[in-house]
Structures are given as structure tokens and as C-alpha cells.
Amino acid sequence: MIKRIKNSLTIKICTLIAVVLAVSSGITYAVIVGFLPTYYSKQLQKDIDSVSQEMIETIHSYETINEASYAIELFEAGSKVSVVILDEQGNRIWPAESTAVTEDVLDNGVVEQGYMGDMILTHENSAEQTTIVQEENAAYEEGVIGQADVVTEDVVQQADGIAEVGDNSAVKRYSVKVGGETYTMIVSGGMQPVNQALEILYQILPYILGIAIVVSILFALGASLYLTFPIVRLSQLAQNMAALDFDSSYQGKRTDEVGVLGESLNELSKNLSRALEELKSANEKLKSDIEMERKIEKKRIAFFSAVSHELKTPITILKGHLSGMLQGVGEYRDRNYYLQRSLETTEKMEDMVKELLTVSRIENNKFITQKTDIAEQLRLQIADMAELIENKKLELQVEIPEHLYADVNPVMMDKVFSNLLLNAIRYTPEEKGNHIRVLLKPGTDTETVYCQIENTGVFIPEEALVHLFEAFYRVEQSRNRQTGGSGLGLYIVKMILDQHGASYRMGNTCDGVCFSFSL
Template identity: 30%
Template sequence: MTHWRHSVAFRLFTLTFVVIMLFLSVLLAVLAGSFSSFYERRQIKDITQEMNLIRDRYVKAGASSLPVERFPPYFFQFENDYYAMISLVTLENGKITILRGKQDVTGDSLENELPPFFSPGPDEQSRKFMLALQEWQRDWHAVEQVMNQSKTLVYRSPGTGSLNSGSDQLIAVAPIETGGSTEGTMLFAISSLQPVIGAAKVIRDFSWYAFGVAFVLVPVLAFLYAGILTKPLRSLNELAGRLASLDFSTRIRWRRKDEIGELARTFDFLADNLQGALLELHEANDKLREDIEKEKALERMRRDFVAGVSHELKTPLSLIGGYAEGLKDNIGTGAKREKYVEVIMDETRRMSAIVGDMLDLSHLESGQYRLSRVPFDASELLKESAERADALGAEKNVRMELSLPVEGGGMVEVSADRFRIGQVLTNLVTNAVRHAPVGGRVTLTASRDGGEWHFSVHNEGDPIPEAELPRIWSQFYRVDKARARDSGGTGIGLAIVKQILDLHGSRYDVRNEQGGVTFAFTLPANGIGTLKSGN
């Protein structure tokens, strides 16, 4: 799992926190540092426009038609809007006449004949007004713009004295009539900047508080934002990890329509394809493994077959060769030579039987053999097999018992290949007689169970070791290798039985019971069941 400090969430959190805090810091710094100057510029622009409007209205209305003792209402509206004090100032013959009206006092006009500079009045606003008027008069450039150029002038007072008294106000002068730089009539006003100065101080103080609050809240919000934004990525990363470990069982199934949703659907599509490909690969591997095992089994069968054939043919060939050389060298006379000939003929017949069985088994195993199924009475084959067993067991005094059903007149009607079933019974009976002890008993039984006939061949004698039972159907396999030739047989009979019963779809087995060994198999009763027609 990725360490959080190296994760996308941490990087997104850090980037978000830094960007927001940087933006907020710049915003608060700009707001605190430029608020006053912005407000001042805005006030200068607005006051300039307003002073021109007031002057134009005052001139249009006609100054002579207005009562001296009272200013027009829009003068007082201007004062209220801009924290201002406005008066009519007349310069004539070196004298200054100030006309100041009040909204709540009638007849309060003041006409003074003063020297160029006079002492301020008793109240603070009047004192600031007089100081501003004196500052304007001292500034010859400002006087030149107003009196000679007839320009409305609004600027911030530079202040006087060591404390810059009056620097917290704007001076506004709008000419009405001018007659040179020393005579004329004008609107003169001062507008206090104290409210905005106080507001700027409050904004600066507030900025520190806002920055502190943001420093606490922004990390929390950035963490939540990063977590929400990277949660889908974590889910996709988990799915990718499952895919890397070949676990294709998980799907996201998101319905988002953004890029992450497209990526999730791509992952699901990839998981589906990989799961299908892996399943096909497993199936191919299983089939390949089965084919390899079959090939190994076939190879083992080939080796066993070659070894078995070599073993089975080696002895008769040796006997034939030995006795033939004896005949060639004229060893023995009369009955002895006849004995040699008889041995050669017996071994030849034995070799012929082995070859015949091998060809028969090869034919059955080829998959091309087709059964000739017909309904017939299997009791005839059972009786023939019993007679053959009596003949084979006569030397060992083996008793043969045949058990047929009483009902149905002893008939055993089946649907099968008569020739091949006869071969099965012959091989099983011959095998039973061969392994029965002297004076032993072989029992051949047929019984019906529903739609099937059950056949069994039991011989008394030594049981087959349980570990050897599954191999009893193999070619050339014998439980007792020591007495293989003495017991007779080719070693292929049970393998032929297995192939024939497999073609019939029969159920068969071999088991140890009742002091001996029992081979059993089933066949469908005539008209019931469907028989297997081959591989």
C-alpha cells in the first residue's frame, strides 16, 4: 500500500492548501493595502463629477435668484453623501468672502472682510475648512488650474505642520466665475477621508483574523476535498491490484459519465476479457494436461504392450527354436521326435492365439468397430459357456454351476452383439476355470433387475489383492507372474472383455467375495434401454 506522504491524495491536499492560502494571503494583502487608495481615487472621481453637476445646477438656476440666507438642498445632499462641507468662496480685491448656509438655521450668512489668511473658527470642521482654503491659496499651481484654466480640481490635502494636520481630507474646488488668478467665485468643499481610513484599519485587523481562521479550516477542507477526489482512484487502484493478482471477480459498475467513469468501465471490460481469457487458458491447460496424461498413458500402454508381447512370444519362440534345432540335429528318435513336433505345434498355436487376440483388441480399441446388436436369448450362450468350462476344468476336477431365472422359462432376453457377448462369457469362464483350485467350483449366474440383466462369473480360489483390482483389465496383466505360463491364456482376454462391455455401455466390476473372485456385468433387457454403438 502506498504511503500517504507519497500518495496523490497528499499531493492534492498540499497543492490545494498552498494555492488557497496563497490566494487568500494575496487577496487580503491587496485588500488591506489598496483599499484606502482605491477609495480615495473613487472619491476624487465621484466628487469631481458631483462638483461639476452642483456648479452647473447652481449657475443654471441663477445665483441672484437664490436667497442668500439659504443654500439649495442639493448642497446639503452632497455634504451627507461625501462627509463633506461645501461653501461659496469669492475672491475680490484681495478679500475673501465665504458664504456658508445651514439647513437648520435661517439667515446664517457670514460676510467677512479678511486679510488673505484668517484664524479658524471655533468648531473643528470650520477649522479644517479654513486650513484647506489656506493650503489651496498657497498652492499657486492649484490656484492657476482653477482660476485661470477654469478646471474643477479635487485632490488630497498634503496637511500642515509636523503632524500633517488636515491630511485626512480631500479638497474640491469648482470655479463659477473667474477674473484672473486673484478674483472670482467658486465652490469650495472638503470631504473627510476619516471613515475610509478607519475602515481600512478594520480591514487590516480583520485580515489577520481571516487568515488565522483560514489556516485552521483550509487544511480540513483540503483534506476532505483530496479524499473525495481520490476515493475513486483508490478504488480503481484496488481493482488494478486484484487484476494483477489474477482475481477477476470484482467489478466497479459505476455509472459516472466523466473520465473516471470511463476509466472504471475500461477496467471492468478488461476484467471481463481477462477472466474469459484466463478461463479459456485454464480449460486449454486442463485439456492439454489431459492430453499429456492420455499420451503418457498411451505411451505406457505401448511400452507395456511391447514388453508383454515380447515376453509372451519370447518363450514360445525359444521353445520352437530349441526343438527345431533338435530335430535338425536328429536328436532323439521315434516318440521323442514326435514330442518335439507336438511342442512346436502347441507353441505355434499359442503364438497364433496371442496374435489373434492382439488383432481383436486392436480392432476394438480403434474406435471404428460397430456392434451388431440384435435381440437374442443369452441363456444359450450361458449354457455353451458352462459346457466349455466343464471341459476346461475336467483335468482339475472343477465343478461348474449354472443359475438361470425360473420365470420366463429360463430365457434371458437381451439386446446386444451376440458374438461379442459370447466372447465375453467365454473369456470370463475360461479365466475363472484357470484360477479355480483343484476340486474348486465356478458359478455362472443370470438375474433380472428391472430393465437390466445382471451376469456374474464366480470362481473359488485366492482373492485378488485390492491394490491390483483396478489393473486387472490391463493387457498382459497377471496377478501371479510366477505361474503365468502354467495357467495358460494370452493375458489379453480381460482387456478384450473390457472393450466389448464399454462398447455396450455396460456397468461391470470385479470384486473379492465368498472365498473367491466374482466378475459381474450388466446388459439391457430386450426392448428396454439404448445401447452404446461404439466410440
């Protein structure tokens, strides 16, 4: 239980508020009980002073105390106070020791009313009633006189005219003049109402404590739930965020510090989610880049391995020719013949080295494009290949517009056209009816260009089509040796077109092979 209280903010706040409310209720009860008599006594003195001032003005209008006795009785009955009047020697003048109802009052034919306690007397009262009234008045006077005698001794000693007798009354002393005589009027009020109230408070103390405890618990429970419920939700939200779950959010509408904290957590959750997504994206891109770099590295290794292999063959041939000629062995004695063959091998090696330099330049440099008339470029390249075409007795079909402009690198595009035309010429058999078809036209978009170069009389196996753009790949090694290709032509074309963002494809047609691209 103690561990649960320590781990629960709701229980802590509920317990704290309940204790505070219960203690506050007890303190309030103690303050009421402690200060009520004092407050009532002070208020009673103010009330006595207020009503006594009016009584003093009334008494001043009479010639004697006896004449004012009726007014004094009315004052006592209406104000719930007791009045004692003393002369200058301190002797009690009113109420008199004799009965308050005189024989003159009883004998008068006029009906007079005199208030003696709660009894009203008239001349119609019988002797029996008169006796009862006299006895009651005597008892009343005895009580008042006894109280007054006691009070007077205390009152006379007060310089300001105010004194308290025990805890049961409050008195006040006044100087009055009646008929030229000076009298002392002492007015006293009892504390009985407040004493009764205190007694009632003591009697209902258990009920007050029970109600205070129950109400304190209920209010504490409500307040703790109001205060801690959003905090519990925020705590759960923070735990979800710690677990990298950003789907939940604070939905409260409070504008206080708790609401501000909730909105801040929502904003933090969004920022963390966005940062995590960006981190994931960056991580995926990094993985992709690493994978791409690995592929490039593998291709580079494979490329250099192929380069080494391709260079190894002509170097071996050169070495054999030179060794045979130096030693004068057999057919190598015909030096002129083998020197010519060595020169041809060297030229092939030179062409390969140039192609390798081109590949390196394309890989390591972003070339600059400019608006170029590629129709004119293509015509010039065809003109350069005209002798080769004539030697192989091939038919040339050309469909090129007068001018066609595109944003390209002129040097690189010359390389593309040269390699594609040379490739088509080399691999077209010297047979009657074979031809080379060249098409250049605007694409479906005014900013694109479509080019197609087709040669007939030869087909490429379907399984070999996907490998045609790989470095040093040859469909038929023996045949390619006869053509004298380096194996890098289409590979270079692919790299240049990739740099231009062009799309391209190579495939078989009904009577040959066609390469097309658009940019």
C-alpha cells in the same frame, strides 16, 4: 522529512494547495489595497455627479446665489461634499467671507434654520452663541475657501471638468445660471473613508495573514485527503493484485475518473482471478494428463514387456522342437508328433497376435455405436460355445429376453460376450453339478442393460481380484497354461466396456465366480 514528502502524494498535494491558497490570499489582499482608492475615487465622482445634477436644477429656480444659499447648505450637509461657487471672473461668490448668519436673520421674529457645519441657528440664540457660530463659520469658510482656491486652479485647466487633487479628494466643475448670471460651481468630496479603511487593513494585516495561512492549511489538508485517499486505496489494491491477492476490491461510490479507475481495477481483478483459476485448472489438468500419460506409458511398456515374455515362451518351444527334429535327437525323431505340437504352439501364437491387434485397434480408434439387439447377440455367442459346454459336461442356465436393444458397437460386444463365456467355460472344473449361469435383463433405468455371467466350482483369491483386468495376469500360471488362454481376455473386455462407458465388476459368490456389467 524531504524523503517522506517525496514519497507521499498526500503531503505533496497538501503542501501545493496550501501554498496556492496562501499566495492567492496575499494577491487578493494586495489587489484590494491597490485598487480600493482608485475604485472609490471613480465611484465618488459618479456619486458627486449624480447628486450635483439635482442641486443644479434646484439652484436654477432661485434669482440670486444668496437666495439659494440655504439650499446649498442643505446639499452640503446631506451629501457630505463641499461646494464653492465662482463668478465669471473667477471670484468666489459662495460661501461669502462674512458670517453666514446675517443681522437680518438674527433680528427677524421668524425662526429660520441655517446649517453651518453641524450647528443649527435660531433667533433665540444668545450673543455668546452667535459669536461662537460666527467663529466656527469663519474657520469653516477659511478651510473651504482655501481648498476651493487650490482646486479651482486645477479644475479650470481640465477640458472635461473633472480633476483629482492629490489622493485625498475628488472634484467636479459645473456651469450654473442663477438670475441670468452664469456661475461655476465646484463640488468636492473627500477620500477620508477609504483612507481609514486602508489604515485598518494595514493594521489587521498580521491577523489576515495568520488566518489565511491556517485556513489554507486546513483546506489543503481536507482537499488532499479527499483527492488522495481513494488513490491510496487504489494503490494498495494494485499492490495486492501484484501479489496475486484478488480478495480485496474498491468499494468507493465516486463517479469521476477515480471511481472509473476503481471499477476498472475491480474488473481487472476479477478477470485476472478468473484467468488465474483457469490457468490453475489447466495446469492441474495438464499435470493430470501428464501423469496419466506416464501411467499409460508405463502400462504400455509393461504390456509390451509382457507381450515379449508371452511370445518368448512359444518361440522357444518352437525352436526346440525344430532343432530336435532337424538333428534327429532322441524323441524328436517322431516328427509327426512334434510337428503337431509345434502347430498347436503356432496357433496359440496366432491367437495372441490377434488379441494384440484387437487391443491396438481399441486403444487407437473410437468405435461407432448403433442401436443393436444384444439379446440376439448373446444367444448367438452361446450357440457358438455349445460344443465346448457339452464337451465339459457343464449345465447351462440362461435367462435372456426375446429382444433387448442398446447403443453399442456390435463387433466389440461380440468380443465381450465371447471372451466372458469362453473364460467361464475354461475355468469351470469338469465336475458334476457345476454350471454356467447367464442373465440378461433391462436395468433399473429403461436405457440401461444389465448382464451377468457366473460359473461355479472355482474361486479367485481376494488379493488377485484387483489384478484380473491387467494384461497377461494369471492367478495360477500352470493351470492357465492348461486352459490355453492368452491372458488378454479380461483386459480386452475392460477396454471395450470402458469405451462404452459401462460399469463392471468381478467377484466371488457363494458357489463360484461372477462377472457383471451394466450400460
